[in-house]
Amino acid sequence: MGIFATSPKARAAALVAPPLIYSLLLLAFPLVAIVVISFWTQSGLNLDRTFTTANYREIFSGPIYIWGNANRWGVLPLSIFVSATVTLITVALAYPIAYFVSFVVAPERKSLWLFLITIPFWTSYLIRVFLWKVILGYNGVVNTGLIELGIIQEPLNVLLYNLNSVIITLAHAYAVFAILPIYVALEKIDRSLLEASQDLGENRFTTFLRVTLPLSVPGIVGAVLIVFIPTIGDYVTPELMLGSGGRLMSNVIQTQFLQLNNWPLGAALSIITMLAVGIVSLLFILLNRRWLRGRA
Amino acid sequence: MTALIQLRGIHKHYGDYHALRGIDLEIRQGEFFSLLGPSGCGKTTLLRTIAGFETPSSGTLMIDGKDMAAVPANHRPTNMVFQSYAIFPHLTVAENVGFGLRREPMSKDQKTKAVAEALAMVGLSGYGTRAAHALSGGQRQRVALARALILKPKVLLLDEPLSALDKKMREQMQVELIRLQRTVGITFILVTHDQEEALVMSDRIAVMFEGEIGQMADPETLYRRPNSRRVAEFIGKMNILPGQVGMEGNRIVVDVAGLGRGAVETDQAPGGVVPGNTSVGIRPETLGVLFPGETTDRRVAEGVVDEVVYYGDMTYYDVRVPGVQQPLTISMKNIIGRPVLEVGAPTRVVWDERSLVVLSR
Ligand SMILES: Nc1ncnc2c1ncn2[C@@H]1O[C@H](COP(=O)(O)OP(=O)(O)OP(=O)(O)O)[C@@H](O)[C@H]1O
Ligand SMILES: [Mg+2]
Numbered sequence: 227m228g229i230f231a232t233s234p235k236a237r238a239a240a241l242v243a244p245p246l247i248y249s250l251l252l253l254a255f256p257l258v259a260i261v262v263i264s265f266w267t268q269s270g271l272n273l274d275r276t277f278t279t280a281n282y283r284e285i286f287s288g289p290i291y292i293w294g295n296a297n298r299w300g301v302l303p304l305s306i307f308v309s310a311t312v313t314l315i316t317v318a319l320a321y322p323i324a325y326f327v328s329f330v331v332a333p334e335r336k337s338l339w340l341f342l343i344t345i346p347f348w349t350s351y352l353i354r355v356f357l358w359k360v361i362l363g364y365n366g367v368v369n370t371g372l373i374e375l376g377i378i379q380e381p382l383n384v385l386l387y388n389l390n391s392v393i394i395t396l397a398h399a400y401a402v403f404a405i406l407p408i409y410v411a412l413e414k415i416d417r418s419l420l421e422a423s424q425d426l427g428e429n430r431f432t433t434f435l436r437v438t439l440p441l442s443v444p445g446i447v448g449a450v451l452i453v454f455i456p457t458i459g460d461y462v463t464p465e466l467m468l469g470s471g472g473r474l475m476s477n478v479i480q481t482q483f484l485q486l487n488n489w490p491l492g493a494a495l496s497i498i499t500m501l502a503v504g505i506v507s508l509l510f511i512l513l514n515r516r517w518l519r520g521r522a
Numbered sequence: 523m524t525a526l527i528q529l530r531g532i533h534k535h536y537g538d539y540h541a542l543r544g545i546d547l548e549i550r551q552g553e554f555f556s557l558l559g560p561s562g563c564g565k566t567t568l569l570r571t572i573a574g575f576e577t578p579s580s581g582t583l584m585i586d587g588k589d590m591a592a593v594p595a596n597h598r599p600t601n602m603v604f605q606s607y608a609i610f611p612h613l614t615v616a617e618n619v620g621f622g623l624r625r626e627p628m629s630k631d632q633k634t635k636a637v638a639e640a641l642a643m644v645g646l647s648g649y650g651t652r653a654a655h656a657l658s659g660g661q662r663q664r665v666a667l668a669r670a671l672i673l674k675p676k677v678l679l680l681d682e683p684l685s686a687l688d689k690k691m692r693e694q695m696q697v698e699l700i701r702l703q704r705t706v707g708i709t710f711i712l713v714t715h716d717q718e719e720a721l722v723m724s725d726r727i728a729v730m731f732e733g734e735i736g737q738m739a740d741p742e743t744l745y746r747r748p749n750s751r752r753v754a755e756f757i758g759k760m761n762i763l764p765g766q767v768g769m770e771g772n773r774i775v776v777d778v779a780g781l782g783r784g785a786v787e788t789d790q791a792p793g794g795v796v797p798g799n800t801s802v803g804i805r806p807e808t809l810g811v812l813f814p815g816e817t818t819d820r821r822v823a824e825g826v827v828d829e830v831v832y833y834g835d836m837t838y839y840d841v842r843v844p845g846v847q848q849p850l851t852i853s854m855k856n857i858i859g860r861p862v863l864e865v866g867a868p869t870r871v872v873w874d875e876r877s878l879v880v881l882s883r
Contacts (some may be wrong), residue, residue: 421575422608424595426622426673436621440612 227459264493281494305475309457320404328412358395387469404449426507526551532581537561543733556712556720565713579678601670602679607662616650640668749793751881780845782874791880801881806853808877812870
C-alpha cells in the first residue's frame with residue numbers, strides 16, 4: 227500500500243482525510259451557508275443576494291426575539307431560561323443517581339445499573355414525548371390518579387401546554403447524558419482520597435463537600451454543557467408540549483424556515499442563538515475555572 | 523508504663539477469608555514499630571484496623587487507654603501516610619498540608635505558619651503554592667508526611683511509604699524518617715515488605731505470615747535469632763540445613779549433617795527445642811572460607827567452590843561440602859590483599875557452634 231511507505235505525517239493525514247471531508251461537508255459547509263444566507267434577504271420566492279444586516283436589525287429592534295415587553299419575555303431569554311432550568315433540574319437529579327451507582331452499588335453490579343438507566347432511551351424520543359403527554363394531559367395519568375385518590379376534584383391545567391411540561395419532558399430526556407459524565411468523574415476519584423480526608427478529621431459529609439464534590443466538577447461541567455446546548459435547539463418537545471400558545475427559539479426558527487419561507491431571517495436567528503449559547507457556555511466554563519476550580 | 527497501643531486477639535474475616543488470625547500487640551509511646559511480611563499477609567489490613575478504616579471481627583484495640591471500637595477514623599488520634607500518598611489533586615501543596623487544620627482552634631495566620639513549619643520540616647519550603655499534581659514521587663511522599671504530622675497525632679501510620687521511590691531516594695528517605703521520628707517523638711507504625719528497610723529503621727519489628735505474627739523482636743534478635751524457618755527465610759540470606767537436635771543433660775546438642783556435632787546456647791534455639799529432626803540455620807557471614815596458607819582454631823570442613831558471585835565489597839561463594847545436602851553460601855568481605863577464589867578451587871569452610879540457629883518450626 228502506497229501510504230504506508232510515506233512519512234508518519236502523510237500517513238496520519240491520509241487516515242483522517244475521510245472523516246475530515248465528511249465533517250467538512252456535513253458540519254462546516256452548512257454552517258458557512260447559514261452565515262452567508264443570514265446576510266441576504268428574501269424577496270418573494272427568491273433570495274436577494276446583496277449583503278445586508280437587515281435581518282439582524284429586525285431581530286434587535288423589535289420586542290419579540292430579544293427584549294420582550296412588560297407582559298412577555300423575549301423568545302431568546304425565555305429559551306435560555308427554560309434550558310437553564312432544565313439543566314439545573316437534570317444535573318441536580320442526575321448527581322445523586324451517579325453518586326449512588328459509583329459509591330453504593332457493588333463493583334460487579336455497576337454495569338447492570340448503567341444498563342438499566344439507559345433502558346428508557348431505547349424507545350424513540352418522539353414516543354417518549356408523547357408518553358409524557360399521556361402522563362401529564364387533561365385526562366392523563368397524573369390527573370386521573372389524583373382525582374381517583376380524591377386529592378383534587380377538577381383536572382389540573384398546569385401540567386400540560388405550558389413551560390412546566392417542556393421542562394419535565396426535557397429533564398427526563400436528557401437525564402442519561404447528565405448521569406454518565408458525572409458517573410465517570412466520580413469513578414475516577416481515588417477512594418484513598420476519601421479515606422485520607424476522614425483520616426484528617428472530616429466526617430463523611432464534610433469529606434463530600436471538600437473532596438468528592440470539587441473532584442467531580444469536571445463531570446458536572448460536562449453534564450451542564452451536554453444538557454444545556456442541545457436543549458436550546460430541541461424543537462420537538464416545545465412543539466408538542468406547548469400547543470399553539472408559547473413558542474421557543476427553536477420553533478421560531480423552524481417557522482421562519484419551513485412555514486414563512488424566510489430563510490435569511492431564520493438563518494440570522496440561528497446565528498444569534500448559537501452565539502448566545504456559546505457565550506453562556508463560555509461564561510459558565512470561566513466561572514468554573516475561577517471559582518469551582520474543577521481541574522481535570 | 524502501659525503501652526500506647528494495645529491489640530488483643532484481633533481477628534478479621536472478609537467473608538470466608540480469615541485475614542487476621544488473633545493479633546496481640548503492644549506498642550510503646552515513641553517507638554518506631556514495623557510490620558513486616560510477604561505480600562497478602564495482612565499488614566495493610568492490620569494498619570487500617572488501627573486507623574479505623576476496617577472494623578475487626580473480634581478483639582479489642584486500645585489507643586492511649588481508650589477502647590477504639592466505637593471511635594470512627596476521623597476521631598482517632600492516628601494519622602496515616604497512604605501507600606499511594608492520597609494527595610488531593612485539586613488543592614495546592616499548602617492546602618493539602620493544611621487540610622486537617624480546618625477544625626483546629628487557630629487563627630488564619632497561625633495556620634499559615636503551621637503549614638510553613640510543616641513544609642520546612644520535610645524540606646519543602648517554598649513549594650506551598652505548587653499544584654499537587656506537579657510533584658515528583660518523593661515530593662508527594664513528603665507532602666503526605668507533612669499533612670499527617672501537622673496534626674501532631676499520637677501515632678503515625680505509614681503504609682509502605684517508600685515503595686514507590688527509587689533505591690537511592692528510598693535510602694535517603696529512610697534516614698530522614700528516622701531523624702524525623704526522633705525529633706517529633708511520635709510513635710510510628712511502618713508497614714513494609716522490605717526486610718532491609720525494617721531492620722534499618724525500626725526499634726521493634728513484627729514479622730507477619732498469613733494473618734499471624736510469626737515473631738516480634740528488635741532488629742538484631744530478629745536477624746540473628748529467628749524463631750522459625752519461615753522468619754529465617756524471609757529475613758536476609760540463610761543456609762538452612764537438615765540436622766538433629768537433642769538435650770544432653772541441660773545442654774542443647776545439634777548434629778548438622780556433613781558438618782558435625784556441637785553444643786549450642788539456649789538463645790540459639792529461640793523457637794524452643796523439640797528433640798529429633800530439625801532445621802539448622804547458618805548466616806553466610808558467620809561462615810568463612812580459608813584461603814591457601816591460612817589457618818584457624820575454629821572448626822573446619824573440606825569443600826570445593828561451586829559458584830562465585832562478586833558484589834564489589836563482598837564476594838559470595840557457594841561451597842560444596844561432602845555430606846552437606848546443598849552448597850553452603852558464604853560471604854567474605856573483600857579486604858585488601860584477599861584473593862577471590864575460582865570456581866572448582868578446593869577450600870576449607872570455617873564455622874563454629876555460635877553460628878547455628880535451631881529452627882524447630
Ligand atoms: N476488602 C477486602 N475484601 C476481601 N479480601 C480482602 C480485602 N482486603 C484485603 N483482603 C485480603 O486480605 C489479605 C491481606 O491483605 P492486605 O492488604 O492486608 O495484605 P498486605 O500484607 O498489606 O499485602 P501487600 O504487601 O501486598 O500490600 C489479602 O489476601 C487480601 O486479598
Ligand atoms: Mg499492603
